[in-house]
Amino acid sequence: MNHVSITAQFNAFPTLALAVKAQDSREHLSWALANNFALEYSPDPNAFGLLPVHLGPAIQAGVPVRFHGRYFGQEIGHPDTRISESAMKIHLETLYVMDRNCEPVVTFHLDLNWDDPFDPEKAVNNLSVLVNVAKRYGITICIENLRAGAASHPENILAWAEASGASITLDVGHAIS
Numbered sequence: 001m002n003h004v005s006i007t008a009q010f011n012a013f014p015t016l017a018l019a020v021k022a023q024d025s026r027e028h029l030s031w032a033l034a035n036n037f038a039l040e041y042s043p044d045p046n047a048f049g050l051l052p053v054h055l056g057p058a059i060q061a062g063v064p065v066r067f068h069g070r071y072f073g074q075e076i077g078h079p080d081t082r083i084s085e086s087a088m089k090i091h092l093e094t095l096y097v098m099d100r101n102c103e104p105v106v107t108f109h110l111d112l113n114w115d116d117p118f119d120p121e122k123a124v125n126n127l128s129v130l131v132n133v134a135k136r137y138g139i140t141i142c143i144e145n146l147r148a149g150a151a152s153h154p155e156n157i158l159a160w161a162e163a164s165g166a167s168i169t170l171d172v173g174h175a176i177s
Contacts, residue, residue: 017066022047022054029058038064041102045071045090048097055102065102069094070109076130077110077123088126095134104139107169110160114149120160127164142169 018037020028022044032039039058043051058065074087091108098106110127111118127143134141143166145157161168 017064019068022050033058033061033063038066040066040068040107042068042070043094043097045074045093048093051097059102067094067098067102067106069106070112072112075111075113075116075118075123076108076126077118077120079117079119079122084122084126088129091126091130092133095130095137095139098139099137104137105142106134106139107142107144108166109146109151110143111150112146114146118150120150120156124160124163127160127166131165140167142167144169144171146171 016037017040018028018032019040019042020032021042029039031037039055041055043054055065069091071087071090074090076084076087076091078084078087094106098104108127108130110120110123127141131141143151143157143161143164145154145168146152150156157168160166
């Protein structure tokens, strides 16, 4: 199910954005353009090279594009170092490909796979690294609340954001479910 996110900026009107995955960007792009929507783009972490094909038309048309790093199986807070290091590589690559290709805001997730092991301390440490790298590119990293798991508790999201320097994406649909 696709969702629409609303981003409000100080002294600006909200921006309505259609959630688009790399796999379905072509179908949704024409609809978003026709209806004056921005894009909340979830790239395929195994095909970053396709970004010009997927996003080129939207960027050329002046459509605002933000990234949504919803990477299942790529947990930066996984206790297994092999898994968390692999996840960090993908999250860092996201920052590299974002540079000058879209709006400088990305939403990442912590504890996205609720049934997998999760180490909040490791997650915050790795998130802090990502936030510091992102600052070099002028990119803001947000973490999003989820429907279940540790990231469904507002106090956790706030604590992780404060400890790492990340911002927060509030998914109202997740909050009420």
